[in-house]
Amino acid sequence: xxxxxxxxxxxxxxxxxxxxxxxxxxxxxxxxxxxxxxxxxxxxxxxxxxxxxxxxxxxxxxxxxxxxxxxxxxxxxxxxxxxxxxxxxxxxxxxxxxxxxxxxxxxxxxxxxxxxxxxxxxxxxxxxxxxxxxxxxxxxxxxxxxxxxxxxxxxxxxxxxxxxxxxxxxxxxxxxxxxxxxxxxxxxxxxxxxxxxxxxxxxxxxxxxxxxxxxxxxxxxxxxxxxxxxxxxxxxxxxxxxxxxxxxxxxxxxxxxxx
Numbered sequence: 001x002x003x004x005x006x007x008x009x010x011x012x013x014x015x016x017x018x019x020x021x022x023x024x025x026x027x028x029x030x031x032x033x034x035x036x037x038x039x040x041x042x043x044x045x046x047x048x049x050x051x052x053x054x055x056x057x058x059x060x061x062x063x064x065x066x067x068x069x070x071x072x073x074x075x076x077x078x079x080x081x082x083x084x085x086x087x088x089x090x091x092x093x094x095x096x097x098x099x100x101x102x103x104x105x106x107x108x109x110x111x112x113x114x115x116x117x118x119x120x121x122x123x124x125x126x127x128x129x130x131x132x133x134x135x136x137x138x139x140x141x142x143x144x145x146x147x148x149x150x151x152x153x154x155x156x157x158x159x160x161x162x163x164x165x166x167x168x169x170x171x172x173x174x175x176x177x178x179x180x181x182x183x184x185x186x187x188x189x190x191x192x193x194x195x196x197x198x199x200x201x202x203x204x205x206x207x208x209x210x211x212x213x214x215x216x217x218x219x220x221x222x223x224x225x226x227x228x229x230x231x232x233x234x235x236x237x238x239x240x241x242x243x244x245x246x247x248x249x250x251x252x253x254x255x256x257x258x259x
Contacts, residue, residue, distance in 0.1 A: 067209045070150035070158075075126055079214045081153050084117075084124035090256045092125045095218060095228040098145035098165045098177060099133035106227045106237065107166040113246040115159075122257045127162070129211060130218045132226055139175030144202075146211040148183040151201035157193045164189055232256065 069078040080093075092114065096103040117123035129146035133139075145165055152161035164186050170176035177183060180202050187194040187202075201207070229237035229244070231252060237244050 065205075065209050067213055068207055069210055070153040070207055071156075072153065073150075073210075075128075077213065077217070079210070079217055080126035080128055081150060081158055082124060082126055083159055085121045086124060088118070088121055088124040090117075090123050090232055090253045092123055093128070093228075093230040093233075094125060095128045095130055095223060095226050097130050097132045097142050097226045098149070098169065099137075099139075099142045099172060099175075100226045101169070101172050102225075103227045104166045104169045106229065107163070110244075110246055110249060111163060111166075113250055117250065117253050123253050127158075128218065129214055130226060131211060131215045132218075133172060135215075137173060137175075139178050141170075141175045141177030143208060143211050144180065144183060144205070145177040146214075147205055147207045148180075148187070148202045150207045150210065151198055152187070152190070152193055154201060155193055155195070155198055157190050160190045161187060161193060 070081065072082060074080050074082045094106075096107075114123070114125060118125060129149060131142035131146065134142040149158060149162050149165060152158050165177070168186060183202055184194060184199055187198060227237060228235065231249070236249070236252070
């Protein structure tokens, strides 16, 4: 058949067009496969990054750095903030969470008596700060407030700032203490506390790992909740059949001071 035959030319053009369509379809499938593979790789990488972030605490977990104890910390592993004269014969051990309503109730009831006993030299207090409410309710206010409190300890202002945090405690479900701005605002009410050094300590979370270690110590201790209050190692708070009162605490401390 002659190559100049019109039927032959038409058939050739049709075969060429069909081949071009097959090639276009092949190229499209190839591009789709490449793009799809790239998307899968990106998603896989994102998943890996997510796992790494979760395992390292991710955004918002700032408790994985070195443990930096505040100035003057005492007790096992330097996890207690002391108040009062070291030579006092009685020791009040208090485990507290700055977001804990029951802790506020204890502080509001016993604050005056505790200060009176520490000022007289009859009692020393060891404060242990924990993060139960953060763990149970979410948020970071327990941890951030505890860090801010021991930043105040570094500045020699723990007692007044500690008291202010409880006096201004937000509702349990309100994570207001998760705001550094709120914590520094309260610091402004303590003379000489709101300094660049204090703000840096708060904003950097300098003592976050120390707070986390204190929480771990609480979990290992077998204690059930906050506040836990021990006088010379004996639990004196929480017995509903014989509730502690400021007057009873004062008498117990004064009796121990005589023995």
